[in-house]
Amino acid sequence: MATRGRIDKRQAILDAAFTVFARQGYAQACVAEVAAEARVAKPTVYNHFSEKANLFREAMMAEAAKAVAENLEAVDRLRDAGEDLRAALEQVGRRLIECYTDPRSWAFRRLLQAELARFPELLDTIQTRAGTNVVTDALADRLARLALDGRLKITDPTRAAEQFGALLTAPLEARTRMGTRDLPENERNAVAAAAVDTFLLAYS
Amino acid sequence: MATRGRIDKRQAILDAAFTVFARQGYAQACVAEVAAEARVAKPTVYNHFSEKANLFREAMMAEAAKAVAENLEAVDRLRDAGEDLRAALEQVGRRLIECYTDPRSWAFRRLLQAELARFPELLDTIQTRAGTNVVTDALADRLARLALDGRLKITDPTRAAEQFGALLTAPLEARTRMGTRDLPENERNAVAAAAVDTFLLAYS
Amino acid sequence: MATRGRIDKRQAILDAAFTVFARQGYAQACVAEVAAEARVAKPTVYNHFSEKANLFREAMMAEAAKAVAENLEAVDRLRDAGEDLRAALEQVGRRLIECYTDPRSWAFRRLLQAELARFPELLDTIQTRAGTNVVTDALADRLARLALDGRLKITDPTRAAEQFGALLTAPLEARTRMGTRDLPENERNAVAAAAVDTFLLAYS
Amino acid sequence: MATRGRIDKRQAILDAAFTVFARQGYAQACVAEVAAEARVAKPTVYNHFSEKANLFREAMMAEAAKAVAENLEAVDRLRDAGEDLRAALEQVGRRLIECYTDPRSWAFRRLLQAELARFPELLDTIQTRAGTNVVTDALADRLARLALDGRLKITDPTRAAEQFGALLTAPLEARTRMGTRDLPENERNAVAAAAVDTFLLAYS
DNA sequence: GATGAATGAGGGTTCATTCAT
DNA sequence: TATGAATGAACCCTCATTCAT
Helix, strand or coil, rough: HHHHHHHHHEEEEEHHHHHHHHHCCCCCCCCCHHHHHHCCCCHHHHHHHHHHHHHHHHHHHHHHHHHHHHHHHHHHHHCCCCCCHHHHHHHHHHHHHHHCCCCCHHHHHHHHHHHHHHHHHHHHHHHHHCCHHHHHHHHHHHHHHHCCEEECCCHHHHHHHHHHHHHHHHHHHCCCCCCCCCCHHHHHHHHHHHHHHHHHHHCC | HHHHHHHHHHHHHHHHHHHHHHHHHHCCCCHHHHHHHHCCHHHHHHHHHHHHHHHHHHHHHHHHHHHHHHHHHHCCCCCCCCHHHHHHHHHHHHHHHHHHHCCHHHHHHHHHHCCCCCCHHHHHEEEEECEEEEEHHHHHHHHHHHCCCCCCCCCCCHHHHHHHHHHHHHHHHHHHCCCCCCCCCCHHHHHHHHHHHHHHHHHH | CCCCHHHHHHHHHHHHHHHHHHHCCCCCCCCCHHHHCCCCHHHHHHHCCCHHHHHHHHHHHHHHHHHHHHHHHHHHCCCCCCCCHHHHHHHHHHHHHHHCCHHHHHHHHHHHHHHCCHHHHHHHEEEECCCCEEEHHHHHHHHHHHHHCCCCCCCCCHHHHHHHHHHHHHHHHCCCCCCCCCCCCCHHHHHHHHHHHHHHHCCC | CHHHHHHHHHHHHHHHHHHHHHCCCCCCCHHHHHHHHHHCCCCHHHHHHHHHHHHHHHHHHHHHHHHHHHHHHHHCCCCCHHHHHHHHHHHHHHHHHHHHHHHHHHHHHHHHHHCCCCCCHHHHHECCCCCEEEHHHHHHHHHHHHHCCCCCCCCCHHHHHHHHHHHHHHHHHHHHCCCCCCCCHHHHHHHHHHHHHHHHHHHH
């Protein structure tokens, strides 16, 4: 149908844009390259997004939406943690690490960090107005339920979630050389296990 | 003396360079602006650093050296932890947080992350060949001594150091809106206290 | 009926075109803006006029036709000049000045002058093949009749017409700041009176 | 000397700019062509004039200064009109026509008219704050002196000057096809003679 | 016939870098 | 060594024009 081509093209441009921005950075990326990657003429990019900054914004927002959804889905698995709490936490940890170490995810955070001054709105894609991360927030909810059920000794769920996230992700920075190299699965699992270990020592 | 002026100029350019790169990012920063900030003519910048990439490298390395030194000095305070281990850890934690939340420090990490693909050498400024952070390494050393002294129950000092660092710094990301706003001292102290709390629950 | 809509649309485009060209100049005007002004899609403009240059030509020619007709009508009033020749000349003068100072008239002359090199044909809209202005020509005819009737002492009617026109219009250039501001009626009348004065001193 | 090259280049750019603008019009002219005409790289143009609009302004102002100076010099010849007033007026008329019909002069007026809306300041180059032409003003001064000396019957010198100018220049519009073709000397002289003729009939 | 979408070509402007002094 | 001036290479964006429906 008529509009289908347009929608496809818009999506193709967004995808291409994120790819190129991820590869080159915002300033170094040139719209021509995005257009080429999307198999589209340069003005078509402008017809859809009117300027480079906008293209960046929208590409970043789309990526953020995808990433956040994946993260939330992972966290949601804590909802029906079975008998084995450690196993459940480890599973969530592994999944979160998987999300976090995805190359697109590194790229997203890198770009966000790099261009935050120029695009402050982008922060809203991952951070609530209250100043906490949306994923951490969801995690805090789940941890609170587990505390209510007497399975964890937590008084400040937000803080616990914050720290769980910290233990999971912060060690990845150095181990992946800031996202520039992949981590073998066993090492990823080790990080998850270590995080859960320490978390449970402190909170159970 | 004449040489002194030269050295001063070189230093002025390096300082200006970091300032400008921090403000604009590598690609968006232009050499003319660095020169202006350093009160120097553009070719003078080239006389000293031959090209923009070099200028960036050297400015980043100088900044990294300063930052790492400060961090190491903070960690070193654990060397003669007195009776009160919690207090000592908290003091180190606070100092590390202070270093970490310094605007120049955020800027450094932002630039490093953003330009890592183009300047992989820069990673060596903060990371050992073994793939661990130099500060984490030093911290691991200190924690190992405390374990040897029976004051902490640590089997893997590197992992413990990694996690101590994680608990200290990761929560700052959200709270400072990725470094875009300052944290009041009491909140910084709360983060340090929470980190030490959890750390001691797990490791003592 | 269907055809009528088409004609109306064509006319709407022509009007819009002149308006936009007058406002922006030929090169700075963009077809999209003309289409917008005419409440029509861009390709519709091309369906009717095939290219920008054509659109300009036709818009200018339509405008010229209107303007010349008005001017000729003004001149024609000399046909039955009553007793008072001065009054008749002044009336014609005032009317010609009115035509001349109409904003669309200024715009037309401005565009014509500006784009003459690119559209030399346009000159034919106001100038005879002999190289004289069509309005001047008509005026010369009328002056010749008056001379024949012994009411004016004219040997070269073309020259007289040329000078009458000159005395009427040239002073308007400075007074209207080249057409960028309106002239109050009394000042317009003063110019007409002065022109007729001098004309009659010389030619009667 | 050092600055000489710079000055020469600036001048070369200004000259080239006027040439190109005159040939193409403001919008159609491209900076690259100006640069080429001036045998200079494009950025050099920007180093000197920072943007196209500025380049235009300065080129126009330089041209206006030259043109006005020439015109004033012509008018000044009336200062010591000898016995033969008609001859003196004709000489001035011829010289003014020469200035007026210079191709650069046509181009200047064409550009001024075309871009007046975008560059209103340019009007000040030829028009006084009082709204009269600077050349007409100077001419009015000279005519006033001749009137004082009893050689002309003028009550309003400004009006007389305006009309003298009108009689001289307005007929040239049609005769040169709006400046698109040269006028042979005898025809130019005929216009001057006709203007002076009529002027003297009216004012002496 | 009218339109939404797409494109090729081109122009203004910036910037890293190099001369020449 | 330090600098004023100059430049080649890009890049963002616009626009006349054409498809496809």
